[in-house]
Amino acid sequence: MFSFSIVTQWIDEFLRQYLSSGLALFIECLLVGFLLLVAYAVFALILIYVERRVCAFMQCRLGPNRVGPFGIFQTVADMIKILLKELIHIDRADQFLFRLAAFFVLVASVGTFGALPFAEGLHAVDFNMGVFYLLAISSLGVVGILLAGWSSNSKYTMIGAMRSGAQLISYELSCGLSLLAIVVLSGTMQLSEIVALQADSWFIFQGHVPAVIAFFCYLIAGHAETNRGPFDLPEAESELTAGYHTEYSGIQFGFFYLAEYLNMFIVAAIAATMFLGGWMPLHIPGWEAFNHVMDYIPSAIWFLGKTFACVFFALWVRWSFPRLRIDQLLKFEWKILMPICLINILLMAALVALR
Amino acid sequence: MELSSNLIIFYLLAAFMVVSAILAVASKRIMRAATCLLFVLVGTAGLYLMLNYHFLAAVQLSVYAGGILVLFLFAIFLTNPKGDAAEPHDRRRVVMGIVASLCGAVVAGFIILKQFCLYPVSDTAIGDHEVNMKVIGTALMGTEKYQYLLPFEALSVLLLACIIGGILIARKS
Numbered sequence: 001m002f003s004f005s006i007v008t009q010w011i012d013e014f015l016r017q018y019l020s021s022g023l024a025l026f027i028e029c030l031l032v033g034f035l036l037l038v039a040y041a042v043f044a045l046i047l048i049y050v051e052r053r054v055c056a057f058m059q060c061r062l063g064p065n066r067v068g069p070f071g072i073f074q075t076v077a078d079m080i081k082i083l084l085k086e087l088i089h090i091d092r093a094d095q096f097l098f099r100l101a102a103f104f105v106l107v108a109s110v111g112t113f114g115a116l117p118f119a120e121g122l123h124a125v126d127f128n129m130g131v132f133y134l135l136a137i138s139s140l141g142v143v144g145i146l147l148a149g150w151s152s153n154s155k156y157t158m159i160g161a162m163r164s165g166a167q168l169i170s171y172e173l174s175c176g177l178s179l180l181a182i183v184v185l186s187g188t189m190q191l192s193e194i195v196a197l198q199a200d201s202w203f204i205f206q207g208h209v210p211a212v213i214a215f216f217c218y219l220i221a222g223h224a225e226t227n228r229g230p231f232d233l234p235e236a237e238s239e240l241t242a243g244y245h246t247e248y249s250g251i252q253f254g255f256f257y258l259a260e261y262l263n264m265f266i267v268a269a270i271a272a273t274m275f276l277g278g279w280m281p282l283h284i285p286g287w288e289a290f291n292h293v294m295d296y297i298p299s300a301i302w303f304l305g306k307t308f309a310c311v312f313f314a315l316w317v318r319w320s321f322p323r324l325r326i327d328q329l330l331k332f333e334w335k336i337l338m339p340i341c342l343i344n345i346l347l348m349a350a351l352v353a354l355r
Numbered sequence: 356m357e358l359s360s361n362l363i364i365f366y367l368l369a370a371f372m373v374v375s376a377i378l379a380v381a382s383k384r385i386m387r388a389a390t391c392l393l394f395v396l397v398g399t400a401g402l403y404l405m406l407n408y409h410f411l412a413a414v415q416l417s418v419y420a421g422g423i424l425v426l427f428l429f430a431i432f433l434t435n436p437k438g439d440a441a442e443p444h445d446r447r448r449v450v451m452g453i454v455a456s457l458c459g460a461v462v463a464g465f466i467i468l469k470q471f472c473l474y475p476v477s478d479t480a481i482g483d484h485e486v487n488m489k490v491i492g493t494a495l496m497g498t499e500k501y502q503y504l505l506p507f508e509a510l511s512v513l514l515l516a517c518i519i520g521g522i523l524i525a526r527k528s
Contacts, residue, residue, distance in 0.1 A: 094386065127409050127485070133409070136420075137413075139416065139421025140421065143393060146428045150386060150432065151386070158432070161432075162432060169422075
């Protein structure tokens with residue numbers, strides 16, 4: 001299988017030929033950061049287009065279909081429009097915090113995005129505590145949402161921020177606990193090792209029932225983490241106009257919009273990495289010829305295919321269920337989902353101990 | 356080169372932390388103070404990352420930035436807007452504050468001087484390898500020498516007591 005480490009090593013050697021090691025490292029860091037940001041923006045454009053088309057499909061309408069073939073340039077046009085829009089000044093709002101809040105949300109999402117293993121050898125930072133890092137850095141986003149709601153000086157944003165804070169903090173627990181079940185199974189938190197351990201069969205097959213339970217718990221909790229329907233109370237448009245980002249305009253709103261879509265991608269990507277093998281092709285022990293054919297499909301396509309399958313599932317759920325009430329939402333997390341996750345970890349530990 | 360780039364990163368982080376720490380104390384608006392406190396905490400996580408203690412950096416981020424600071428923000432939300440603009444302190448508090456900061460400065464100065472006198476060139480300042488999660492895990496959950504199962508369990512009992520106490524206080528009214 002083609003490994004991207006050939007390319008990265010070649011660039012590294014090329015830079016080190018002409019530059020000192022420190023400067024080469026600095027330039028590599030800049031390159032990685034630039035590529036990640038470009039990938040972030042491009043994925044956002046693709047995701048917005050996909051969401052609009054899929055939503056249209058679910059609701060028996062056409063969706064964007066005028067700009068370019070099948071409307072694929074619609075989101076590019078929208079991006080240019082949002083860049084040109086005026087930033088509206090909010091009277092008697094804390095301007096410093098108001099501007100800052102959007103960056104918090106964006107930084108948390110880019111920080112998580114940067115640590116994902118995209119393909120074989122295409123992994124920017126591979127921490128030993130990779131899974132924990134993903135959970136830790138994504139928890140910064142809550143602060144951004146709370147600050148946005150408070151500094152906008154409006155009751156809609158305030159209520160939206162309160163709801164969002166309560167929801168994110170609660171569902172973060174289930175997210176972490178369901179991922180912990182897989183950490184128990186694999187015995188490591190390093191993402192590269194987790195992917196490598198799934199070479200024979202994916203964790204969702206290796207882990208029997210507990211892994212399947214953990215997968216569904218993660219999908220529910222992750223879906224709630226992204227603030228999207230049926231968990232879109234923070235921005236319930238019938239009650240709160242647009243929730244915590246009501247007062248934002250132009251590119252500042254764009255930041256929230258970007259982060260929301262990319263968070264959907266990140267949750268799907270983590271689900272794909274932890275449960276569905278990441279960039280690892282589908283291998284069935286014993287079927288040598290089949291495994292060999294699967295190896296010919298590039299690893300990036302495997303990763304993106306699994307991720308977009310999870311994204312599609314999230315969109316499907318979004319248009320299938322009505323919105324919950326805040327008390328139902330919190331009751332569901334604390335009284336149903338979290339106990340299931342805790343018992344599931346015990347089950348998984350028993351499974352690992354008996355194996 | 357490696358050493359100097361580390362130094363540059365350290366000084367950038369240190370300057371960032373000092374400036375946000377001063378802003379956190381000097382700011383008149385409580386929300387801004389909380390945000391600046393968050394910057395200090397994130398900067399500390401950056402220092403841990405630089406020392407290659409990645410686990411502590413992630414703990415710092417998830418516990419302080421994701422947990423405690425969000426609690427602070429919620430507390431500010433739920434209190435009355437009088438807290439938005441802080442009143443000037445009375446003299447007793449100012450004097451106590453000066454005494455406390457002097458004590459802190461003495462402790463920090465003592466540590467820095469001790470470091471300079473005892474270990475003039477410290478090679479251990481920048482950790483050269485990442486601490487494995489397995490090492491930390493077994494150290495926390497083991498019962499042998501230099502392993503911390505008892506303190507770990509004692510802490511969890513303490514936290515449980517705090518949770519139950521919190522619920523009791525909340526239910527009273």
